[in-house]
Amino acid sequence: MKKISTLLILLMMLISISSLSLADEAGENNEEEQEDIDSETEKEIEIMNNSLGAEIRLLQLEKALLRNILKGEMAVQVLIGLEYNTADLESILSDMKILLEEVRTANASSNESVQIFISLKNESRNLTTQFRETIKELLDDETLREIRLRIREMVSEQVQNLNKYIRNRIRQFNFNQLYRLYGIVGEASSSFVNDYFNGTLSLNETKLQLCKIINQMTKEKRFQIFSEIKSENLRRQIHAHDYLEHMGDKGKQKGNGKGQH
Secondary structure, X not given: OHHHHHHHHHHHHHHHHHHHHHHHHHOXXXXXXXXXXXXXXXXXXXXXXOHHHHHHHHHHHHHHHHHHHHHHHHHHHHHHHOOOOOHHHHHHHHHHHHHHHHHHHOOOOOOOHHHHHHXXXXXXXXXXXXXXXXXXXXXXXXXXXXXXXXXXXXXOHHHHHHHHHHHHHHHHHHHHHHHHHHHHHOOOOOHHHHHHHHOOOOHHHHHHHHHHHHHOOOHHHHHHHHHHHHHHHHHHHHHHHHHHHHHHHHHHHHHOOOOOO
């Protein structure tokens, strides 16, 4: 029973912290068509209950949009060399650049940061889809594959620098999360949490250290910790789900009114 309890606590800690560490890759997924309000977005906004979490999501959106713009610009240059008319593609890229500035200037501390993020993400997705569909109308599959291969080899210093900054902000967020867990555990020493922040201990190693401490506690204390972590995660998930449902209801109400542009 002791072993099972510890594994459950570790699982809840993984849910609490690791999802953010992996979110940098998930936040770039613009290749698949999804509904505007979907499980991916719901997962993303779970951490947006504070300004740092909101900042991270906006930065990840900025990186995804920047990458798509840079890829689009390279594709346009290839098409110009092949003497294609790229006016429509350049128009979409222009809209994407305007949107990029909106993402960069979005206020992560605003009470409306979640709504702002969802709106900007949906617009980014729509523009990316428009670009992809427009270029498909111009080229055959073989030429598209050749262009994609050339674009895949592209390395952007802007994206690399932004990626480093995002990793640093994620480290700060996870550090805060670890300290909250540390507060629940209630141990006297937090040196390993500081070691994580300084980069001398990995996130997984830090969580294992916490689990070792928890494993030495009484069954009642372990159950209390498990319950508190579970409740916090559940509250965050319910809040994100309810927020998206509320936004969906508002969208339906607007749709029943005057025409939208």
